[in-house]
Amino acid sequence: MDEEVKELMKYKLLFEKSPDPIVLVGGNGEIKMANPAFLSLVGEKADVVIGKSFLDYVVSEDKDQLSQYHKKRRTDPRTAPLRYEFGLLTKKGEKKIIDRTVILLPDGETTLSILRDITPYKQLEIQLIQAQKMEAIGRLVGTIAHDFNNVLQAIIGYSQLLLSKINKNDPRWNYVYQINTISNEAANLVKQLLLFSRKQPIETIPVNINQVIDNMKEMIVRIIGENIECKFSLDRKLREVEADITQIEQIIMNLITNAKEAMPGGGRLIVETKNLKIDKAFASMRGIEPGDYVMLGVADTGKGMDEKIKQHCFEPFFTTKKDGTGLGLSTVYGIVNRMKGCVRVYSELYKGTIIKIYLPQAKTAVLSSAKPEITDISPGGGKTVLVVEDSKEIREFLKEMLETLGYSAVFAKNGAEALEQAKKYPVDVLLTDIVIPGMNGYELARHLYALRPEIKVVYMSGYPKGVLTEMNVNYPALTDGAWSE
Structure with a gap:
């Protein structure tokens, strides 16, 4: 008998000390026992929980399903899953996503459930x-x-x-x-x-967001109107971020405009900045690197967003406005993501919205890349320009423009055609797209230099340098008029 008591005491100790919530539920659905971890999860005391229906802690949309599982487990256990997920409601009304493992005890009525809060995951x-x-x-x-x-x-x-x-x-x-x-x-x-889409080139410099906001204050106040109270809570020791000033202005304007439109009947707007140190846990949840960041926050007391809208708010062309483009927040997302930062949205329907943007602090001054020299080509003179462009619309426009300026123009859709044209005509200038079928514009220019060492070359592209590098299109060096690899 002593051995049985010891065994029971051992199981009781495991039950009480388990970090995972454990609950015993009777055949009528009432809670018979609950360990401290379960009481902590739901935020209740034992005398309140015992005798209460387990379904009282289940979100409304999952109650029917769990009720069916409860009946099947006692009538036909093979048809009831041993493990599944459901939504649990705490005393405070918080919703938790729970992984539940259910074991039917030998009496055929009571079940032992081991719960695990998987909400963060x-x-x-x-x-x-x-x-x-x-x-x-x-x-x-x-x-x-x-x-x-x-x-x-x-x-x-x-x-x-x-x-x-x-x-x-x-x-x-x-x-x-x-x-x-x-x-x-x-x-x-x-x-x-x-x-x-991160395909727009930017020039970054150290930028103090406070200065940008100070320069825009009058404009912000005019935009939001007299029926909205505006408060600025700016950290005066704010560090700089590596950014394009125009894009920081665009972020602020988009957020301010959205906040104003969320408060048609008036309200309160708060613009906040702060220096932050982001730890590994927060960074891993947001997909950014830990370290020193600057936070830009815009809060409003407007109509807010429900969960469905929040899940789509950064998608391009998604809008809840009659005349909106749906590009405001998607542009903000694109800019911030490109700067290796992140955006967080906190919003409740009819309670307002807070949007916080986290941008890495600038480590060193950013030097703008040297701009290529521009050769002044005077109009006219009967010179011949070889235009290499795979877009028919652009080719036809360039033909009109060059002829209007007094140039002769010959055209090619790709590198092979361009080399053939260069053999037929006395080409003085090569005007080429960088990304063309067959070979890129740099390779084409190298071949043309062999045919016509005196030729002038002008490159054009809709892609920025970063994207060209990703496509393995790199600018080759020139030494004394010859190409070097």
């Missing part, structure tokens, strides 16, 4: 899926935007040519002017898409 999984989705959308958007940009540049170019040939008093001039203006607006939208 689920949140991390959701963030990972969202990041992967955003990355895939970014690649798709970047490809479409680049191709669409080629078409827009042709429209803008043709309209500019027309404007230069039509008298301003001609009624048609205004039509062309509107085409040019609207096309430029579309090009700006494409620019935002390229920012989101």
Whole structure:
């Protein structure tokens, strides 16, 4: 008998000291026993929990399913899963995601459940899926935007040519002017898409976000209007970040505009900055490196967002506004992600929204890259330009432009055609896209230098240097007029 008592005491000690919540549930669904870890999880005392239905701690959408499992486990145990996930509600109304393992005891009625709170892991999984989705959308958007940009540049170019040939008093001039203006607006939208997809080049310098906000204060106050109280809580010892000032301004304007539109009846807006040190735990959850960061926060007391909207708020073209483009927060996401920072959204329906942006502090001054020398080519003179471009729209526009400037122009869609044209015509200048079929523009120029050492070369591309490097298109060095590998 003493041995049985010792064995029971051992099991009781395991039950009470287990770090995982354990609960015994009777055939009628009432809780018969619960260990301290379970009491801590739900935030209740033992005298409240014992005798209460286990379903009282289950979220409404999962109650029916758990009730079915409870019945099946006692009538046909083989059809009830031994392990599954469900949503648990605490005394404070917090929702936890729980992994539950259920064991039917020998009496055929009572079950022993071992619970594990997997909420943090689920949140991390959701963030990972969202990041992967955003990355895939970014690649798709970047490809479409680049191709669409080629078409827009042709429209803008043709309209500019027309404007230069039509008298301003001609009624048609205004039509062309509107085409040019609207096309430029579309090009700006494409620019935002390229920012989101990380295909837009930026020049970074050490920037103090406080100074940017101070310079924008009057504009911010005018934008939000008189019915919104605005408060600035800025850390006056704020460190610098490596950034493009224009993009920091764009982030602030997008966040301020969103906050204003969330408070049509008025409210309160808070703009905050702070120096932070981010530890490994926080960094790993956000997909960034631990270290010193600057936090920019914008909080409003507006209508807020539910969980469904929050999951999609950074996607391009997703908007809840009647006349919104859906590019505001996606642009913010693209800029911040590119700067190796992260964005956090805290929002509850009808309680407001807080958006916090974390950017790495600048370590050293950033030197802007040296800009290539620009050769002044005077219009006219009968010189021949070999244009290599795979886009038909761009080729036709360049033909009009070059002929208007008094040049002869010959065209090729790829490197092989270009070499053939160079053998037929006395080419003075090569104007080539860098990314072309067959060989890249740099390789083409190297071959043409062998044919015509005196040729001048002008490169053009819709891709920034970083993307070209990723595509293994690197600028070759020149030594005394000869290419060196």
